Amino acid sequence: MSDRPPRSAYPRRHAVSVTLRPERAWYQLSWLDRLLRGVYSGWLWPWRRRLLRQSGFARQVIAASEDLMELSEEAFLAHRDQVREQLLREGITPRTLVPAFAMVREAAGRSLGMRHHHTQIRASLIMLRGMVAEMATGEGKTLACTLASATAALAGVKVHVVTTNDYLAERDCEETLPLFHYLGLNAAALLADAEVPQRQQIYACDIVYCSNNELVFDYLKDLLVLGDRRDSIDVYRDMVKAARQGPGLKLMQQGLVFAIVDEADSVFIDESRTPLVISGGDVPLADSEEFLRHIMAVAQAMQPEEDYRIDHSGRRILLLQGGRDQLEEALSAEQGLTIDGQPLRWHQKARGEELLLQALSALHLYQRDKHYIVGKEPADDKDSAAAAEADDKVMIVDEYTGRLAADRSWEGGLHQMIEVKEGCPLTKPQKTLAKISYQQFFRKYFYLSGMTGTAQEVMDEFYGVYGLLVCKVPLLRASRRRRVGYRVLPTMVAKEQAVVEAVRYRTGLGQSVLVGTATVDQSEGLAASLQRAGIPFELLTAKQDADEAAIVARAGEPGRVTIATSMAGRGTDIKLRPETREAGGLHVIICELQDASRIDRQLEGRCARQGDPGTVEYCLSWEDPLVNVYGRQLLRLALPLLPLPWLGPRLAQAMQRYCQWRLERKHARERRMTQRTDERERKTLAFLGGGRWG
Numbered sequence: 113m114s115d116r117p118p119r120s121a122y123p124r125r126h127a128v129s130v131t132l133r134p135e136r137a138w139y140q141l142s143w144l145d146r147l148l149r150g151v152y153s154g155w156l157w158p159w160r161r162r163l164l165r166q167s168g169f170a171r172q173v174i175a176a177s178e179d180l181m182e183l184s185e186e187a188f189l190a191h192r193d194q195v196r197e198q199l200l201r202e203g204i205t206p207r208t209l210v211p212a213f214a215m216v217r218e219a220a221g222r223s224l225g226m227r228h229h230h231t232q233i234r235a236s237l238i239m240l241r242g243m244v245a246e247m248a249t250g251e252g253k254t255l256a257c258t259l260a261s262a263t264a265a266l267a268g269v270k271v272h273v274v275t276t277n278d279y280l281a282e283r284d285c286e287e288t289l290p291l292f293h294y295l296g297l298n299a300a301a302l303l304a305d306a307e308v309p310q311r312q313q314i315y316a317c318d319i320v321y322c323s324n325n326e327l328v329f330d331y332l333k334d335l336l337v338l339g340d341r342r343d344s345i346d347v348y349r350d351m352v353k354a355a356r357q358g359p360g361l362k363l364m365q366q367g368l369v370f371a372i373v374d375e376a377d378s379v380f381i382d383e384s385r386t387p388l389v390i391s392g393g394d395v396p397l398a399d400s401e402e403f404l405r406h407i408m409a410v411a412q413a414m415q416p417e418e419d420y421r422i423d424h425s426g427r428r429i430l431l432l433q434g435g436r437d438q439l440e441e442a443l444s445a446e447q448g449l450t451i452d453g454q455p456l457r458w459h460q461k462a463r464g465e466e467l468l469l470q471a472l473s474a475l476h477l478y479q480r481d482k483h484y485i486v487g488k489e490p491a492d493d494k495d496s497a498a499a500a501e502a503d504d505k506v507m508i509v510d511e512y513t514g515r516l517a518a519d520r521s522w523e524g525g526l527h528q529m530i531e532v533k534e535g536c537p538l539t540k541p542q543k544t545l546a547k548i549s550y551q552q553f554f555r556k557y558f559y560l561s562g563m564t565g566t567a568q569e570v571m572d573e574f575y576g577v578y579g580l581l582v583c584k585v586p587l588l589r590a591s592r593r594r595r596v597g598y599r600v601l602p603t604m605v606a607k608e609q610a611v612v613e614a615v616r617y618r619t620g621l622g623q624s625v626l627v628g629t630a631t632v633d634q635s636e637g638l639a640a641s642l643q644r645a646g647i648p649f650e651l652l653t654a655k656q657d658a659d660e661a662a663i664v665a666r667a668g669e670p671g672r673v674t675i676a677t678s679m680a681g682r683g684t685d686i687k688l689r690p691e692t693r694e695a696g697g698l699h700v701i702i703c704e705l706q707d708a709s710r711i712d713r714q715l716e717g718r719c720a721r722q723g724d725p726g727t728v729e730y731c732l733s734w735e736d737p738l739v740n741v742y743g744r745q746l747l748r749l750a751l752p753l754l755p756l757p758w759l760g761p762r763l764a765q766a767m768q769r770y771c772q773w774r775l776e777r778k779h780a781r782e783r784r785m786t787q788r789t790d791e792r793e794r795k796t797l798a799f800l801g802g803g804r805w806g
Contacts, residue, residue, distance in 0.1 A: 122204035122240055123370045123559040125268035133334075134367040135556045169210070169237055170230035176214035177227070188222070191215065192295065199267040204240065212263045213237075216295065220258065223294040224287075231588045232256035238583045239561040240264065244376050244574055246567040247585045249714065250685070250721025253563050254284050257372055258291055260561070264370050265297050265318040269559075273321045274373045278303045284374075285321040292319060302326050311364045324379045325388070328553050330364050332390045332546040337363055368557045376562025377710055380578060381570050384550040385782040387790060391521075391542035401538055404525075407464060408532045410442045411471035422476055424741035429472040431465065439468055467525050474529040482631040484508050485516070486534050505539070506530050509632065549790040551577050551783075565717055566710035573780070577787065592697075593720030597729040600764040607703065607733035608641045614701055614729060615647055615673055622695030623727075624672045626686070628715045630704040630737075635675050638703065642673065649673040668692055688724055697725035704736050705772045707779060732768055742771040 126134040180188060195208075195215045202208055213233060221227040228236070232252055235245040236259030247253050261271045275281045278301075285301035292299040300314040302322035311330065314320055373379050414420055419435035443464050480486060484506050506527065508517045521527040521539065528538050554560055560578060567574065571582040597614075601607040611627065618625050629635045632653045642649045652663045652674060667674040668688040686698060698719035706712050719726025734747060746767060754760045 122209075123264045123267070123269045124203055125200075126270075126367065126369050126558065128270050128366040128369065132367065133363075133365065134369060134558070136368070136558055170233040172210050173213040173217060173233050174230060176210055177217040177221075180214060180218040181221070185222075188218065192219065196266045196296070199263070204263060204267050204269075209237075209240070209263070212266065213259055216259050216262045216266075216291075219262075219294050220255070220291050223290040224255075226255060228255060228259055229588050231585050233259065235563060235585045236260040236263075238585070239372055239563060242559055242561050243581045243583050244562040244564065244567050244571075245585050246582055247563055247565060248587055248591075249565040249717030250724075251585070251588060252722075253374060253565075254287060257284075257374070257563065258288050261319050261372060262292065262295055262297065265292075266295065270366065270369045271319045272327060272368075272371045273319060274324050274327060274371055274379065275321065276375050276378050277323050278326070280374070281321040281323055302330075308362045308364060312362075315365050324373070324383065324550070328388050328548065328550070329390065331368075331553065332388065332548060334363050334365055335546050336390065370559040371554065371557045371561070373554070373560070373562040374564070376564040376574075376580075377567055377570055378564070380550065380554065380562065380580075381573060381783070382708070382711075382779075385779060385786055387547050387549040387786060388553075389544055390546040391544055401532075403464075404467065404528055404532050404538070406442070407467045408471045408474075408529060410439060411468055411475055414438060414472070420472055427477055429469050429476070431469060431472075435468070436465070439464055467529065470524060470526045470529045471532075473526060474533050478526075478530060479631075479633065480534070481633040481636065482509070484530065485632065486536065504534075504536055506534060506536055547793075549786050551787045552790050554578060566713045569708070569710050573783070577783075589723035591720055592723060592725045593716065594727050595729070596727045597731070598761070598765055599729075599731050600761075600768060601731070601733045602735075604733050604735045607731055607735075608638055611638060611701055611703060611731050612641050612645050612647065614699075614731065615642065616645065618696075618699040618727075619647070619671045619673060622670045622691060623697065623699045624668050624670060624686075624688070624692050625674070625699045625701065626667060626718055627673070627675045627701045627703060629675065629677055630706060632677060634704065635677055639675055642675075647673060649675055652676040668698065670695060685721070686718055693724055696727060698727075700726070700728045702728070702730045702732075704732060705738055705768055707772075708776050709769070709772060738771045738775065739768065742774040743767055746770070 128134060180191065183191060192215055195211055198208055199212055204212070213236070217228045217233070229252070231247070232255055235247050235251075235253070235256040238245040239257070239260040240263065245256075247256065257273060261273055264271050273281075273284070275284065282301045282303060285299060289299055297319060298317040299319040299321065300317045302311065302314045302320055304323075304326060306314065315330075414435055416422065418432070419438055420432055421430040423430055478484065486504050486506055489505060489507065508520045508522070510517045521542070522530070523541070525541075528541070531538050555578060560580065562580065567582045568584070574580045574582055599610060601610055615625050615627065627638060629638060635651060635653050639649060639651050650663050650666065650673070653676070663674060664686060666672055667686045670689055670691045688697060692698070700716060700719045702712060702715055706715070716728045719728060739747060750763055750767060753763055
């Protein structure tokens, strides 16, 4: 069972170091725990949530903070030290919380020129209580987080502020660093290019801003260094011994005490379908290049519905008897196929069917510029010359963030088959060294909280898996967002033409336009249509990852058109020029429904932030992949009704949302399967003492 503290408890200080490394012990929820959590989250918690919203806590903090405005600089610094001593002595309690929040709020006013609004104070209270604050985009989550993180750090609690990428981690840290320094706290951002000594210094800070991937992979790397040294005394003894002889153990993290996760639904839900794995130690290629190319040639010659069937909803290939017969004939002795001059052995023929399925998947399920791109691996300036001479390679595009994941590879021969398909040099497969799922990792924190703009749709999963309740924070100002259209066109070509006309109209009014797409391929196709129409634009995809900050900074200029995949849909703040605001603000065009309605709402949230005007328009088609996979049969039945003016538009919107709902259910099943697989592995490998599986 869990050793998690009561939900009403605030974060407490734990002794931390690379040797002590405090974290919660692994636990597995029983079926009764899951049932009771679901009942509490769905039925009982909404009543408590209403009581929390009516609290006068924010008014008390603002009143106490206004009293501090009259203090001189010297008097305020003395008060700061007094509040910190009280927090270190008594911890975070209802008695110490109001003075602490008031002091941090006034410190923010003096160091950043901004003071927290009552909605931001409520959000910080929610996070300190170990819940997820649902705070609309543009309401100032970055500043709101500082109240919770600074108060916890002043009480001696190590804080990790987790974001979805390095860009957001660095940006948020730079914006809030003056406040933390003013409070006498150390804070730093952990970036991907940091070396081990630098990472050790960063993790020693009071507050660490980092991406979820860097945080989890550093945890796994520490596990590899620790090996069987699970006791702190063993670690300390080995570090002292190694220090006398040379470099010590290269441990980085100092425990998992308190984490605040930004874009919590993206990290906890969207990215939790697959475990994180550290691979290494190249193993010999079990299948020769000649054999792989022969299997790919067999796959390319096969006919759909005769030799194989594609299950798009399950994203898998079903091999039919005709395909098996064709494979057997291709691998028969009469064909004279040899590997390294030797005839095929029986196990290579058995392996042939596995590779054939991977080859068919590479051909029909994995698309270039959607699931991966082919090019040279990004490199630093110092490595640019070597990178220019390197061969092209297959680089995975992260389906959750839209960013490149050049260091990842698919398993089971799939990556090699895609390399054969694209004519790239074959890479050697690697063996798994360490592995953990997001569900398992974040449950290791003693105190966990989060913030996001879209949590209501998955609130049951938040509580059922992570024990996190969701509390909605009201808007500071009423939203001025307007939805001006929801069109479903018959073809992709018609959709692109409609988008071009909508862009031309909105830019003519002086609005800036953000066009949201689902894939790199779709973005580039739409860019070509705009180019033919003579409309200037900027394109932001995984291929332009490094230019994201500059492109987003210009996206609010009047008449500016930006095409972006889902990577720019979260966390980025588009600042509007006064002329753009007067013309109607940012206009968002959504060209394809995302994997979840939450992500669509996030994209809508790019406009009409903090009382600004903004408009949203959906422009979809019946040829979109979502409909082709999950609504083909339903579309055939509904075709006679779609031309009806009083029913067609409503039916079209309902059908699109139905397809999206089916995809959401599929992803939810995958997340449950990942969690159960992780728990089974932990149970089976318990005799290893955790080891490589956290």
